[in-house]
Amino acid sequence: MSNELQNSMNYELIIGLEIHIQAKTKSKMFCRCDAKYFGASPNSHVCPVCLGLPGALPVPNKKAIELCLKLALALNCKVNKFSKFDRKNYFYPDLPKAYQISQYDLPFGYEGAVSIESKDIRITRVHMEEDTGKSIHSSTKTLLDFNKSGVSLIEVVTEPDFREIKDVLFFAKRLKQIVKYSGVSDADMEKGQMRFELNMSLRKPGEPSLPKYKVEVKNIGSISVLEKVIAYEIKRQSDLLDKGETPIQETRGLRDLTGVTHSQRVKEEANDYRYFPEPDIPPILFTDEQLAAIKNTIGELPSEKKSRYIESFGLDATLAETLISTKPRTEWFEKAIEGADNSLVALIAKWFVGDVIALMKANKVKLSQLKIMPENLRELVELLNNGKISSPIAKQVLSEMFETGNKASIIVAEKGLEVVTDLGAIREIVKRIIAANPKVIEDMKKNPNAYKFLIGQVMKELQGKANPPDVEKAILDELNA
Ligand SMILES: [Zn+2]
Numbered sequence: 084m085s086n087e088l089q090n091s092m093n094y095e096l097i098i099g100l101e102i103h104i105q106a107k108t109k110s111k112m113f114c115r116c117d118a119k120y121f122g123a124s125p126n127s128h129v130c131p132v133c134l135g136l137p138g139a140l141p142v143p144n145k146k147a148i149e150l151c152l153k154l155a156l157a158l159n160c161k162v163n164k165f166s167k168f169d170r171k172n173y174f175y176p177d178l179p180k181a182y183q184i185s186q187y188d189l190p191f192g193y194e195g196a197v198s199i200e201s202k203d204i205r206i207t208r209v210h211m212e213e214d215t216g217k218s219i220h221s222s223t224k225t226l227l228d229f230n231k232s233g234v235s236l237i238e239v240v241t242e243p244d245f246r247e248i249k250d251v252l253f254f255a256k257r258l259k260q261i262v263k264y265s266g267v268s269d270a271d272m273e274k275g276q277m278r279f280e281l282n283m284s285l286r287k288p289g290e291p292s293l294p295k296y297k298v299e300v301k302n303i304g305s306i307s308v309l310e311k312v313i314a315y316e317i318k319r320q321s322d323l324l325d326k327g328e329t330p331i332q333e334t335r336g337l338r339d340l341t342g343v344t345h346s347q348r349v350k351e352e353a354n355d356y357r358y359f360p361e362p363d364i365p366p367i368l369f370t371d372e373q374l375a376a377i378k379n380t381i382g383e384l385p386s387e388k389k390s391r392y393i394e395s396f397g398l399d400a401t402l403a404e405t406l407i408s409t410k411p412r413t414e415w416f417e418k419a420i421e422g423a424d425n426s427l428v429a430l431i432a433k434w435f436v437g438d439v440i441a442l443m444k445a446n447k448v449k450l451s452q453l454k455i456m457p458e459n460l461r462e463l464v465e466l467l468n469n470g471k472i473s474s475p476i477a478k479q480v481l482s483e484m485f486e487t488g489n490k491a492s493i494i495v496a497e498k499g500l501e502v503v504t505d506l507g508a509i510r511e512i513v514k515r516i517i518a519a520n521p522k523v524i525e526d527m528k529k530n531p532n533a534y535k536f537l538i539g540q541v542m543k544e545l546q547g548k549a550n551p552p553d554v555e556k557a558i559l560d561e562l563n564a
Contacts, residue, residue: 135180155192311342
């Protein structure tokens with residue numbers, strides 16, 4: 084959908100993203116309330132601090148700050164070693180103290196970059212703030228739930244570097260992977276743990292400067308809705324531009340998951356928020372040693388893993404990308420190849436991504452529920468590679484492994500699925516099949532390849548328990564005898 088839309092456009096797309104990510108902390112950002120509020124009854128995870136009662140004092144969550152720095156470093160940002168929190172003043176019913184504690188001019192991280200293969204997307208800043216409460220609207224009244232109020236929130240802001248929809252979607256996926264790999268957040272979008280904000284405008288191709296307007300769409304809760312919103316806004320904004328109008332600079336919201344946006348308010352400027360340093364929290368200082376220690380906890384990131392798989396195992400890029408798509412998937416794969424000969428790694432990867440994942444999809448089984456043990460897939464591939472079983476039999480064994488979780492070698496032994504290596508026995512069957520198919524010899528006068536029909540017949544007789552090249556050789560030997 085995106086490619087067609089992109090190609091049919093008369094304008095160039097300019098997109099920047101802001102992403103809000105709930106940090107994986109036990110307690111909220113500035114109080115000790117339990118941060119695991121999802122599904123809890125309304126206003127059961129609250130205290131004077133996160134309710135914004137007068138006189139309550141915020142105490143920053145050390146773990147949340149470490150996670151924010153970890154993400155900033157994973158996104159190749161510079162770090163402000165002298166940093167602070169600021170008050171962002173605005174009134175909203177779900178923000179009872181009428182300001183949000185955030186960061187303004189000294190964010191923890193700034194000037195980073197994320198590679199999305201075709202190009203680098205510049206990261207403007209990575210800062211820490213607190214989440215707001217939640218307003219629940221019905222037809223007659225609005226209810227307020229403050230369980231989410233004060234939950235630690237990391238905001239990532241990109242430069243307006245996106246020109247193609249597919250790049251936006253790739254970046255969104257990659258960022259989610261980075262966040263999950265590094266343990267910064269579970270990034271469960273269904274629970275609102277990762278939300279996108281789109282900044283978008285269009286310009287005529289070749290125009291050197293950024294457009295004079297920018298439309299912001301808030302609270303996009305999934306990557307598929309993000310794609311729909313972009314499609315909707317391309318249509319809406321190009322229709323206005325086609326008529327010679329300039330779209331209004333404004334904030335737009337969503338009513339449902341269709342991607343249709345509606346105007347909410349004309350955009351505030353930063354100075355509307357009257358930012359000032361948070362007087363209740365002293366400035367925050369980091370040492371090089373602290374930063375180095377945090378950097379050490381990041382671990383191998385998705386793009387690094389992908390390059391390693393390509394370089395060390397000779398996997399193709401698409402296969403490697405599928406393998407790294409989630410951390411549990413790479414962990415499964417890495418267990419499967421443990422101790423395997425390097426020449427088998429690509430084969431194991433293909434069986435995993437191709438056959439195992441196909442079985443999982445077809446049966447709606449998650450990786451955590453998979454009965455096949457990684458080492459048992461390795462054994463299956465070894466049996467195949469050593470010529471102990473044929474590839475049609477390997478598929479049969481795999482589906483049995485999928486059902487029962489048994490080892491490949493046990494299934495092969497119990498069911499007598501090993502390849503027939505007795506060439507005498509194969510020759511007997513070949514003779515019988517040739518005798519039963521005299522027409523094939525006739526056909527071979529016109530078409531020398533007609534004998535290939537016999538391979539299938541012999542394989543069928545042997546219930547797949549032979550290597551097709553062996554069978555082919557036996558047939559040719561017999562025909563030429
Ligand atoms: Zn609280």
